Amino acid sequence: MNLFSLSWNYIRSKPLNTVLNILLMSLGIAIILVLLLLNSQLEENLGKNKRGVDLVVGAKGSPLQLILANVYHIDFPTGNIKLTEAKALTRNRLIKSAIPLALGDNYRSFRIVGTNHDYVKLYQGEVDQGALWKNNLEVTVGANVAKRLGLKVGDDFFGAHGMSVSDLEHDEARYEVVGVLAAGNSVLDNLILTNIESVWKVHAHEEEEEHGHEEDPVLGSAYETGFPDGDEDAEITSMLIQFRSAMGAVQLPRMINANTNMQAASPAFETQRLFSLLGIGVNMIRSFAYIIIVIAGLSIFISLYNALKDRKYDLAIMRSLGASRSKLFVHVIIEGVIITLLGGLFGFVLGHALVEILAGYYEKSEEVGITGLVFVNQELIVLLLSIGVGVLSALLPAFNAYRTDISKVLAQD
């Protein structure tokens, strides 16, 4: 027998009250945890994928859309830019490097991205099987693409126009898988990479209708780095730019937006803007969770307060058996903390399970990299919060227990 098992026995003797309080507490904790997990994973993954990209240059339109489409590959592209204009811009002395991207096709909802090997290096991608693409119509697929579609080296497929599955297939140009990338928890996992000329070629077929079908493989003109050779009508979707110095951040965006037909957007600035937009919703849900926790604390307080009215004889008897005032104080506090800790623990399991279920339910969440099976440091706050609510809600009842006038209570027989 000790104070803990004493408190535990009292809790067990009122199962309905206890279950209600634990449920309330766990609900609040679970909501906070879901937000915490989603937010931190989103922030981490978005942060990881924009590393090394100082500026995205693409067609005019929404800057946020430009970033979402070209860095995270979750939105539609804003349009195309002229290859010649893009090339001219890269000669600017403030630009250290530029990676061209050509979007527009997909294969069973995974995007086909025309680019060069620098793009793989940007995310420190590594080849798991086969090799990176060299010839036109060769592709290297991301780890998740290979897993989900069962693609392996030597397979071939037809791309489909547009960004979603239902669109028409380009049944003229057949892509061949020459490599599979190792999983790296970056956007590469969900992309099909090829060189820009392959993307052009697929679309050129569409326009010119007929050509010789079984051609010999043609070596891409700029598969490793730089921009491909194209005629003056050739277009790309965007380019990812790295500055040579901080001066670039000051001068380049203004120069591009004012003097060219292109638009420049900063991933850092746009994701921050996105979070501040999301933040309003997140803050509202979070406030709601805190209100639930306050109600849980209040409910525990009322339960304890009422229970202790019935238990004043118990408390007086405990005093007469040798318990000091402070022992009774601690006994009541422990009772509150046990309930909120159980609530916190249950909420912890519930929160992670909810995120995992949500992640399994929405396919997109896998692309953004959301899972319920990771733990973040901030979750320790949940532990502190649980204990804090327990102590706070038990404080007044415990103080009443502390003040018990043994003689008066016992004389009231």
Added chain:
Amino acid sequence: MILIDKLNFGYSEQRILSISRMEVKESEHLLILGNSGSGKTTLLHILGGLLSPKEGRVIIGETDLYGLSGSQRDKYRGQNIGLVFQKAHLISALSVQDNLLLAQYLSGAAQDKGRVHEVLKELNLGDKLNKRVRQLSQGEQQRVTIARALLNRPRVILADEPTASLDDNNAAVVLNMLKAQAEKYQASLIIATHDQRVKDQFDLQLNLHAL
């Protein structure tokens, strides 16, 4: 064993009682008599260290009860004074055994299940060990409180109307047990009562009405 020295106390401001000197020796029994409202319970609480008197000292063995600090007095009471009340106040959330283990724990003594079994057996409660308090009869519950009071081998046993809510049969059983156990542990037994059934069995009597 228990000595009262120049004690002044009262239920209310108007009715102050005073006892200049009284001693109950080891193995002696004292009966405090008086109608309800005469101050029996108050006196008993003062003797038990539950209520500070207005003036005077209560000395048990060598210890001045009200010379101790609050928590020291709580501890001293747990270890040396066994209390029995009119109603059997047991912790209903706990089993019989846990009620007794709690008494050992709160007094700071080692928790000894052997001792718990021994005392319960002495009071014919050996088979009630794991019963819930609510499953016991009134008389059985009162016997458990006696077991609890005796558990730590107290030097003084204080009983406040221990027989008032019991029938003749149970009252006799409880009274005999209290006397027998007090003798066994050589403790001083002090009973406050207005119960006529108890009166004839004690030589030493204090009638608060007569003061």
